[in-house]
Amino acid sequence: MDSLTDILKDKLKEKGFKLTPQRRATLDVVFGNKGKHLNTEEIYGFVKEKCPEIGLATVYRTLQLLEEMELVSKINLDDGCIRYEFNTHDDDHQHHHLICQSCGKIIEVELDLLDQLEQEIENTYKFKVIDHKVKFFGICSKCS
Numbered sequence: 527m528d529s530l531t532d533i534l535k536d537k538l539k540e541k542g543f544k545l546t547p548q549r550r551a552t553l554d555v556v557f558g559n560k561g562k563h564l565n566t567e568e569i570y571g572f573v574k575e576k577c578p579e580i581g582l583a584t585v586y587r588t589l590q591l592l593e594e595m596e597l598v599s600k601i602n603l604d605d606g607c608i609r610y611e612f613n614t615h616d617d618d619h620q621h622h623h624l625i626c627q628s629c630g631k632i633i634e635v636e637l638d639l640l641d642q643l644e645q646e647i648e649n650t651y652k653f654k655v656i657d658h659k660v661k662f663f664g665i666c667s668k669c670s
């Protein structure tokens with residue numbers, strides 16, 4: 527048994543859920559497609575290859591469960607789809623997304639870059655910043 531399965535099993539147990547092949551397959555798909563920001567339908571398509579009997583509603587519920595367990599993060603890039611990505615827990619704050627308005631490509635910015643802004647917000651508004659979701663819309667290098 528690998529560590530991802532162990533983590534999933536432990537988290538499910540905490541919530542009183544069992545590890546099922548469907549839940550395992552759903553997490554595998556999101557984990558195996560890091561940086562691709564798959565939407566619910568795309569994830570469903572991949573999970574179906576392993577679990578042909580699974581329905582879209584089950585995948586949808588499983589993704590919500592995985593999000594509650596903080597194994598995946600939901601991202602909304604304003605393109606009408608709900609997308610998910612594996613939660614790396616490497617850093618506390620979510621990375622930023624650059625969205626090309628010509629080809630739809632999504633580029634990840636791993637650096638936070640907002641430290642100074644966060645500090646100013648904390649000082650000015652006495653508001654402790656815990657996380658943020660930043661999207662930049664523009665044109666990628668291939669399209670410009």
Ligand SMILES: [Zn+2]
Pocket residue numbers: 619638640641644657658
């Ligand atoms: Zn930050």
Ligand SMILES: [Zn+2]
Pocket residue numbers: 626627628629630631665666667668669
């Ligand atoms: Zn582009």
Ligand SMILES: [Zn+2]
Pocket residue numbers: 561563611621623634
């Ligand atoms: Zn991302």
